[in-house]
Amino acid sequence: MRESTEHHLILYVANELDADARAAAEALIAADPEARAFVDDLQTMQQPAALPQRVADQLPALEARVAHTLRTASVADPPWRAWLWPENTAGRIWAMRLALAVVLLTAGFVLGRQGGAPLMPEAGVAPEALLAQAPQAGAGYFDGISDIHVDPLTGQVEVRYQTVAERVVRGSPADPAITALLEGALLDANNPAGRLNALRTLVSTAAHTPAPDAQIVDALRMVLTEEPNDGLRLQALRALGLLHSGHTFEAPAKATVIEVMLNDANSALRIEALQLLTQNAAGTADLTPYLEAATADTNAFIQRSAERLLDRLPETIPNR
Amino acid sequence: MHTPDDALVSAAQHGDTRAFDALVRQHNRAVVHVVLSIVGSEQDALDVAQEAFIRAYRKLHTFRFESAFVTWVTRIAINEALSVQKRRRWRHRLRLEQWQEAQTEDTTRFLWTAPTPDRGMLGDEFRRAYARAMAALSDRERAVFILKHTHEYKLREIAGLLGCAEGTVKNYLFRATRKLRRALADYRDHARVH
Numbered sequence: 001m002r003e004s005t006e007h008h009l010i011l012y013v014a015n016e017l018d019a020d021a022r023a024a025a026e027a028l029i030a031a032d033p034e035a036r037a038f039v040d041d042l043q044t045m046q047q048p049a050a051l052p053q054r055v056a057d058q059l060p061a062l063e064a065r066v067a068h069t070l071r072t073a074s075v076a077d078p079p080w081r082a083w084l085w086p087e088n089t090a091g092r093i094w095a096m097r098l099a100l101a102v103v104l105l106t107a108g109f110v111l112g113r114q115g116g117a118p119l120m121p122e123a124g125v126a127p128e129a130l131l132a133q134a135p136q137a138g139a140g141y142f143d144g145i146s147d148i149h150v151d152p153l154t155g156q157v158e159v160r161y162q163t164v165a166e167r168v169v170r171g172s173p174a175d176p177a178i179t180a181l182l183e184g185a186l187l188d189a190n191n192p193a194g195r196l197n198a199l200r201t202l203v204s205t206a207a208h209t210p211a212p213d214a215q216i217v218d219a220l221r222m223v224l225t226e227e228p229n230d231g232l233r234l235q236a237l238r239a240l241g242l243l244h245s246g247h248t249f250e251a252p253a254k255a256t257v258i259e260v261m262l263n264d265a266n267s268a269l270r271i272e273a274l275q276l277l278t279q280n281a282a283g284t285a286d287l288t289p290y291l292e293a294a295t296a297d298t299n300a301f302i303q304r305s306a307e308r309l310l311d312r313l314p315e316t317i318p319n320r
Numbered sequence: 321m322h323t324p325d326d327a328l329v330s331a332a333q334h335g336d337t338r339a340f341d342a343l344v345r346q347h348n349r350a351v352v353h354v355v356l357s358i359v360g361s362e363q364d365a366l367d368v369a370q371e372a373f374i375r376a377y378r379k380l381h382t383f384r385f386e387s388a389f390v391t392w393v394t395r396i397a398i399n400e401a402l403s404v405q406k407r408r409r410w411r412h413r414l415r416l417e418q419w420q421e422a423q424t425e426d427t428t429r430f431l432w433t434a435p436t437p438d439r440g441m442l443g444d445e446f447r448r449a450y451a452r453a454m455a456a457l458s459d460r461e462r463a464v465f466i467l468k469h470t471h472e473y474k475l476r477e478i479a480g481l482l483g484c485a486e487g488t489v490k491n492y493l494f495r496a497t498r499k500l501r502r503a504l505a506d507y508r509d510h511a512r513v514h
Contacts, residue, residue, distance in 0.1 A: 010497050011490070014468055016475055045450075045500050046469040051353045055362050059348050062366055066344050066373045070337045189406070225458050228488045263502055265494035293502075 001034055003267055003298045009035060013042040145185040145194040148201045155208035157182075157201060173205035179213050186219040186236075192229060199223070199235035206242030212253075217243070221256040230266045237269065241276040249280050258290050267299040274302060278309050325389040333380050340380075344373050347390045350471070351397045357466035358401040358459055368404055372397035387480070395481045398463065405459050446507045453503035461496035464489055 005028070011017050012025035028035045147160040158170045159181040171178045185191070185198035202216065220243075223236040237260065240253060249257065254277070261273035274294060277287060287309075294306035325346070331339035348369060355372070356365035376393045383392060454462055460482065467473045467481065475493070479486040 006498075007490075007494055010494055014475070014493065041501055041504075042497065045497070045504065051349060051356070052362065055352060055356065055365065056349065058362075058366055059352065062348055062352070062370055063341065063344050065370055066377075067337070067341050069370075069374055070340065070377055226460065228460070228484065228491060230491070263495065263499045265491060265498055 144191050148197045150204050173209050183215050183219045202239035212243040237272045323388045329389050355397050355401045358463050368401050372400050449507050453500050461492045464492040465496040
């Protein structure tokens, strides 16, 4: 069955079609046994999961806890709170900047009177000192990646990121600080441009990376699993493949690529995953069941590619 | 848009905590149910729902009656549930498969208790396979599938709840359906034979 037909029938079962499209789906189901079987499958999967009784039994306690909190704690915001801690993110960032500026000015004033060292780094500070300030995931105030730039001649990567002010880190793609920032950019759910930029950087610098970094591979796997944008998932697949040039996939990375090849809704991604797997693990017998599954893909190109690849495997598999 | 909750919401906005108690009583089941499908663990679901109601009370002055109260509070609860899941990953820095294993355990416990169509001898086995397949979905794929098929939200409403485009929600639904169908292929064939 074609992919567009599958999607049409999924929306039919989800009751999301207008009258004309619904009538077309019903005509198809009446005429085509394969479509009928597909719809039966979908209806089987719609499990009406009721709330478990033991959870339902705890709802009165939940009500009581909420009521107790509302009455005992100062839940409602006091009027001055909106000034000190605004509702919106931009306002909060400014509040934090203001608070930090006050702290720094106060500390600078005190240290200045004591003849202490200046608080702010001087211009031309050594890159090592900046690298040491690279953000650790989840620690300190870190407001996202603002830009990533690759020097095509040297392969050096420059990452600009925001804390209370903009910072810059330069280094090779394998540098731990650069790796940590790229990983942070890949996992930043609120910054799709940052994710795209990090993926492009990984694709363009893969040749300068001696071995795939485990954290980056995990972040790429996370992108492949969670990323809603097909274009970014495609870039993630390519980055994963390029980072593994000359290296075999570890089991988790291989499992993720297999998952994409078999289950991704986008056929371009399934094709890319199939090609990636066969380049990386060509001739390995353990791909056989997945290639066999791929021969039943809705996409004719994937079917033919999987069949051709299976035909090349008999030398390594006695049973075929 | 006017709903039966509007009077209670207005009263709660003017500081009537009893009115808010009534809103909690009316909608906690739906909110906990949605959250449970995302976080898997029953205790976490109750904690997240509690936090969502308290947060809703705190932000009640921003509620503009442009949607139903239950939709608004569900959106707060879903965001809280998704960020709880994300914080978990960051905090523990678990490898994906370990995390998924932990999810399977929790989500499976919830889904095993769900009533399923009678499949005779195959019932328990099918339920377990179904629970495992659901747990293997990403948080958003699972949330979309359950919001659609269990809670019967329209895709447009789910897009509003998750804060993304309707096309993205469709994509999640296609991916979730495809993954579930493939994971349950063996059991489906058995079910047809029986």
